[in-house]
Amino acid sequence: MNRQELVKAIADDTGHSQAAVGEMLNSLISKVQDAVAAGDKVALVGFGAFDTASRAERQGRNPATGQPITISASRLPKFTAGKAFKDQVNK
Template sequence: MGSRNRKLHSNKHRRYRMTRQELVKAVAERAGHSQTAVNEILNAMIGTIQDTVAAGDKVVLVGFGAFEPVSRPERDGRNPQTGAKITIAASTTPKFTPGKAFKDAVNQAGK
């Protein structure tokens, strides 16, 4: 993975984003499967999570985290260009909560 394909995060530490293509390649190498197979599995996994959360249910991957829908009520806001008051409609948004093992692994890697 050459650094020319990586994008710099804008924070105080130099961090890079892993692209989808890099993720597929890394998983394929780690699991000993083709990139095509891993890409198909990743697509199926993402689609299943999206469909489940869109249906109002929670997806829990023990040790990794949980995806769930969160309802946001209607609220007042302002148009950033004009400053005019607006009403922001109620909506449902997806939320990811990392699991303890995931948080511990990230915390340990940062030391």
Template structure:
């Protein structure tokens, strides 16, 4: 499912127009992004948790030359599925 298909499904489920459903989805994703950018977690009960994980600076290798190089420290978004989502995915078809 891509974003367009998700918007169409939201519109069908909520009786909103596709334009309104698109704005709702964009707003939800923007708020999720802004919250994670501040270093805060987002918890959606029954779905999962979005958090920010810190990655330490480390040494890697340039794949084309084999030379060692330093990979800068960074932050990465992390998602942990909730029990209800895991159960739904593992339910027999």
């Protein structure tokens, strides 16, 4: 399911216009991204939680030359599915 299909499905379920649902979805995504980027955790009970994870500095290799390189430490977004979501997937 892509974004447009999701917007259409939500609009059909709720009776709202696709434009309104699209704006709400954009707002939700923006707020989750802002919160996670600020270091906050966003938990949606029954669905899951968005958080950050840290990746330590490590050694890697340039695939073109084979030379060793240092890959700097970074933070990345992480999603952990909630129990209800996991249970639904494993039915």
